[in-house]
Amino acid sequence: MNIWAALLAGGALTYLTRLSFIFLFGIIDPPEVLRRALRFVPPAVLSAIVFQELLIRNGAVFLSLGNARLLAGMAAILVGVRTKNSLWVIATGMIILLILNQILPG
Template identity: 50%
Template sequence: MGTLNLWLILIIGGLATYLMRLSFILIFQHVQMPLSWVRVLRLVPPAVFSAIVFPELLVRDGSVQLSLSNLRLIAGLLAAVIALKTRNVFITIASGMVILWLLQWVVPMIH
C-alpha cells in the first residue's frame, strides 16, 4: 500500500469520525433531552474511565492483585491523591507515569 493511499484512508477516516460526532451535536442542540437521560448520560464517562483504568491497575497475570507488589496499583493510588489535590488532568497523568517509572526502577534494586 502506498503512502498516498495510507494518508487518504487516514483523512477519510478522520473526516467520517468528525462528521459522525458533529451530526449528534447538530441534532441534539435543538432537542431538550429528558432529565432522566441527562442523569444517566452523566454516568457514562466515569463508567468508561473505570472500565479502562481499573483492569490496568488491578489485574496482573490474569488475576486481581491487591498487594504492595502491584506497582501499577500503588502508582495509580498516588496519582488519584494528586488528582484530588490538583484537579489537573495533565499533572495527574504525568505524575502517575513518573511515579510508576520510579517504582519500577527502585523496587528491583531493593530485591
C-alpha cells in the same frame, strides 16, 4: 490498500461521530432519560480508562503487588482523596512509579 482514501474516509466518519449529538441537540431535544444518563458519562468513561491503565499490562489483567502502576496509581488516588489537588496526584504517582520501577523486577 489506498492509505489516503482510508485516511480521509476514516477521518470523515470520526468527525461525524464527534459532531453527531452536538449538531442534533439544537434540532432534537433529548428525552429526560438521556439527560439523566449523560451525567454518568464522565465518571464512567474516565474511570474505565484509569482501571485499564492500572490493571492491564500487555493485554492481560495484572493484579499483583508486583504491578508498579497499580501501586503508584492507588497511592495517587489516596493523595487525591486527601488533598484534592491534581498536581499532588500526578507528582506522587510519578515519583512512586519511578521508585518502584527501580525496586521491582521487570
